[in-house]
Amino acid sequence: MEFGFGEQDEEFRREARAWLEAHKGAFAGIVGRGGPGSEHVGAAERRAWEKELGSGGWIGIGWSEGGYGNRVASLTQQVVWAEEYARVRAPGRCGHIGENLLAPTLLAYGSPEQRRRFLPPIARGEQLWCQGYSEPGAGSDLASLRTSAVRDGDGRWRVSGQKVWTSLAHEADWCFVLARTEAGSRRHRGLSFLLVPMDQPDHIDVRPIRQLTGTSEFNEVFFDGALAEEVVGGEGRGWQVAMGLLGFERGVSTLAQQIGFDQELKSVVRDAVASGAVRDPVVADRLVRLWAELRTMRWNALRTLGGAEDRGAPSVAKLLWGGWHQRLGELAVQVRGAAAAVGPRDWSTGAPYELDEQQRLFLFSRADTIYGGSDEIQRTIIAERVLGLPREAQS
Known part of the structure; x- marks a missing residue:
């Protein structure tokens, strides 16, 4: 195509x-x-x-x-x-988690009743969702999760456990949770994909996690017998549904992300010109390389969307943009010199300064090679599923 x-x-x-x-x-x-x-x-x-x-x-x-x-x-x-x-x-x-992750998953695995119940509120912008996947000790190795769900006396699922790095949990109305519903099961078996309303103050505790940027976009979430109202895809099929969802995570939105990257790169170029750093041939070379790599990422994304067969494309794309964005963040502070290390501060009150866009770019991009699947995980996927290399031995 x-x-x-x-x-x-x-x-x-x-x-x-x-x-x-x-x-x-x-x-x-x-x-x-x-x-x-x-x-x-x-x-x-x-x-x-x-x-x-x-x-x-x-x-x-x-x-x-x-x-x-x-x-x-x-x-x-x-x-x-x-x-x-x-x-x-x-x-x-x-609302992107509900729109771009949950909704395609319901269209692929959900029942007609679940689609009729949950899709219209998402389309109206009325319900926000968060993702309950990662746990302490089960981040990139998601199959090690320990959050469980058991039936109560009315046959409903009750969820107990801890999730971490849960983006927007402090604002979300609902959470889709991957939990172990078969006692004694291990790894990928015995998991279910549950839909949990967040308005259960006696059973759900959301605790913001302070990031390098000083903000708290993600949280740790504790479930203590929280009611799950729906199971998507059937009991025990949570791993298949969860992996299907991750396949929806990197698509059209990648190109929009690259538009934002381009705007950030232009801002760094302006700072390099203003500070005179662009006259340094090493800095100039890095700017040109970042520009060329960004164009290559766009062409690769368009090729993939156009139907090119490449099982490793999502992992390759994640490796490319994660490292690229980190290098851009590093260059953003380098071209500004010492000024990038300080910011305005209200000395009368001792209030912390507000980071500017370039400082936020540098600090937040440190996580780019970790969240959404670490670089190590992406390389393992490419090695085993694309190149056919032997699987890494499990301890």
Whole structure:
């Protein structure tokens, strides 16, 4: 398949751009904010923005089915929307986990009743979701998880255990939780994919985790007999459903991410010119390399979306952008010199300074090679599943 944009796509682009320009003005305080490192900004306003997107039918345009309050767009139009959203620096999304992870999973594995119940509120921007996967001791090695769920006297599932690095759990209405529902099971067996409402204060405790940026986008979550209302894909099939969900995680959104990367790179170039660092041939070489690597990542993403057969493409893409973004963050502070190490501070009160965009970029990007599957895990996937090398011995 040749991936390209036709006249209908460009017409869709004009429609998307006009809608975004017309509606973002009422949310000027959070334009370009709410992304990595500034997730604390305007939580209430960003939630209102989700409803604004929903009223326009812009949530869920990549779902394979309509009728849930969303408009349906072709693959190329989904790319157009993602690119325009990033170009106008629209507010950082707080509903992306429900839209881009849970919804495709329900379309692939959920029952018709589950789709009718959960998809319309997501499409309207009314319900926010978080992901209950990682645990202490079961991060990249997800099959080692110990969170369990047992039947109560009414035949309902009750979840107990701890999840960690749970993004947006402090704002979410629901959590999809991977839990062990078969006593004595090990590794991939005996797991189920459960849907848990977060409004259970007697059974769910959410504790924010302070990050290097000073913000708390992710949390640790403790479940103590929390009620799970639904099982997706059937009892004991949680691993298959969970892996299917991870396959939806890296798609069209990768191209939008690259638009944001391009904006960050341009900002670093401006700083390098302003500080005179660009006259250093080593710095100039690094800037050119980052520019060329970003273009290569875009072409690779378009090739993959165009239908190129490559089982290792998601892992390769993650390896490429994680390391690239870290190098950009390092260069962002280098070109500014000593000024990058300090910031404004209210000395009368001792209040900590507010990080600027380049400082947040440097600090937050330290996690890029860890979250979403560490570099070590991605290399193992490529080695075993693509190159056919022997599996690593399990201790």
